[in-house]
Amino acid sequence: YTINLQAHQSGYFSSSYGVLDPVDEFSYDEQQEDEIVTLTHNVSARGFRVGATQAFDNAKNFVVGRTGISGKINSEFVTTGNCDSWVLKTQSETIDRVNATYSVSEIYEMDPSGCNPVVVKYNCTLESGIQDDFVRGTIQGEVNGGKTGLMSDVRTRFEQVDIYDLFTGSISQSNLDFFKIPVSYNSEEVTAATNGERKITFNATYDNDNLFDDNNNTFFQYGSGPCYFDYNVEISHDETTEVATVSLNGNVKARGNLQERIKSANEFLNNDLSTGDNGTGRLRDLANEVYQGISGDLGINGYPLNIFPNSLSIVSGNKGAVSITTTFDNSDRIFDSKIRGSSYNIDVKTALPIYKPRASVNENGVFGIYETNVYNREVVNVNGQIIPDHRASSLVKDSTIEASGSGIVNTIRTALVSGESKRLESDTSSRPETDGSLSFGNSYSFNSSGLYAKANTKLSTT
Incomplete structure (x- = not known):
């Protein structure tokens, strides 16, 4: 058999004896739209056993000891000015006990413009179509304190944010004048249980319908806010x-x-x-x-x-x-502000010549129709109703109502009752206490003999 041994000199690892393939790197990224700088910190190592300390424990101790950004390397290309208020957004770990490897990835964000420990991020969109009366724009964003921030700081920062200014400053459309009060608005406070972040999300929709503006509302000539x-x-x-x-x-x-x-x-x-x-x-x-x-x-x-x-x-x-x-x-209708409605109808029974039957004295069963040269009386019936503005109690018994009813009757009587021997056949009126409406009816008769041409029609005598 063959035995291969490999030894690592302790001096080679300085204070990190017990790990191989150590990684401790920082990377920066700047988002041009909302000017947010993102810092990604990756730390990883593979361990080997040293004395009584297990290999995995050596790797984990190495990585944990380097988490955070206290030892970060400043960027030469992404400028942050004097601001150093980073917010921890996410932190994830990867564990492999078999191969004795351990790694941690951290993502931080910072807003150099506000230099606040709470980050404000947002994006904006515009919507317009030929069928739309107005151009609409939407802003969606969040005020984020990360995993380590305080919710009280997030609320304070949110109250300081002018969402309308963020929106109008982002779209850069000088020819569009968006109205300050949004069409719709929503904000939600996200609990710490959601990914461990303390944040408030918001979204708002604006349009350029400035008819709401009292100073510009000249087309309709009036406005109430x-x-x-x-x-x-x-x-x-x-x-x-x-x-x-x-x-x-x-x-x-x-x-x-x-x-x-x-x-x-x-x-x-x-x-x-x-x-x-x-x-x-x-x-x-x-x-x-x-x-x-x-x-x-x-x-x-x-x-x-x-x-x-x-x-x-x-x-x-x-x-x-x-x-x-x-x-x-x-x-x-009667044109009067005290009268809500008026109606009338006219029924005319015209004067007709009177014919009388006469039996023949010479022949049984034979009758003759004879013209009497007399006309019956013509009858004009007028019925109507006057409805006051009964919403005002003082008008229920206002004399204007009776005067208007009399005006209708007199106008019709003057126009249609123009024969001889005029006679008022009936005169009725009623006005209940409930709504004060007036119902009236008048009937006139008169002789109109000679007003109509004599009929030439010859009636049969059989």
């Missing part, structure tokens, strides 16, 4: 009745957190949209502006829209959104 009304208008015209109908649909858009959006949207609704003419004047102005501007081009008689809408729906969503749908028309 970070809020505006985004709406569209549709116009339809009935050629038969010559009634134009204008539908307005829109949403109150607000910015901020949920509490701020709810507050801003409600204030905007109450202070800017629900104003004038019992809460619908502003909406009517918006609808009427479009209607008057286009009615001439469409050949529509430009009678103004009625003060009160035909329908109105206001729905508040669960995320601070307010949806508004309303319809106005220019149908024939």
Whole structure:
């Protein structure tokens, strides 16, 4: 048999006797986007037995004794200035007891610009499409204290970060003016149990919709903070009745957190949209502006829209959104801010010549129809309703309602009751206490003999 022996002189290893293939290296990397410097420290060794100390223990003792960055070699190419505040991000170890090897890899990060023991990292993206009204940008990042930092320091650093400034400074798009309040925002405090890091993650989305800005909001002529009304208008015209109908649909858009959006949207609704003419004047102005501007081009008689809408729906969503749908028309109504609606109908029974049958005195069973040259009385029935703005209790018994009803009756009577021997057949009216609406009915009769041409039709006598 053959025996091969190998000996290692203790002087060869200085203070690290008992290890082979020792490695203790530092490498630097600089991330240009967020100016973060990364330092990677790798330490490894393979041990052999020395006396009573096992080979693996020698390798581990060597590596553990060199972890950390107290003995780091400064970089000649990556400059960090006078800053030396490194944050331990990860630390991993590799163990091989069979081959008596042990290694540790450490990754540190540092932000030279802030020189803070807490690192801020982020990245930004822009999104735009031909179908989009606005350009959107997103920032995602974290405030990281590493494994050894304090969560209190992370929170303090996070409160100091201006996310909007980070975003606008990163995109470098001078032609895009992003609104300061984000479309969406989220932050989360990560517990120490997650990879052992103490950090806060954040993400925010911005767009260049500056209609929220009061100083720049000149198109809509009003504003209640970070809020505006985004709406569209549709116009339809009935050629038969010559009634134009204008539908307005829109949403109150607000910015901020949920509490701020709810507050801003409600204030905007109450202070800017629900104003004038019992809460619908502003909406009517918006609808009427479009209607008057286009009615001439469409050949529509430009009678103004009625003060009160035909329908109105206001729905508040669960995320601070307010949806508004309303319809106005220019149908024939009483145009008064105290009257929400009016309607009437006319029933005319025209005067007809009276014919009488007469039996023949000469022949049994033969009758003759004779014209009497007398007309029956023409009857005009007028029925209608006046609905006040019953949301205001002081208007329930306002004399304007009765006067409006009388105005309708008198107008129709003057126009249609124009014969001789006019007579009022009936006059009824009722006005309940519940809503103050007035229902009325009048019936007139008169002689219209001679108003109609004599019929030439000859009736049979058989």
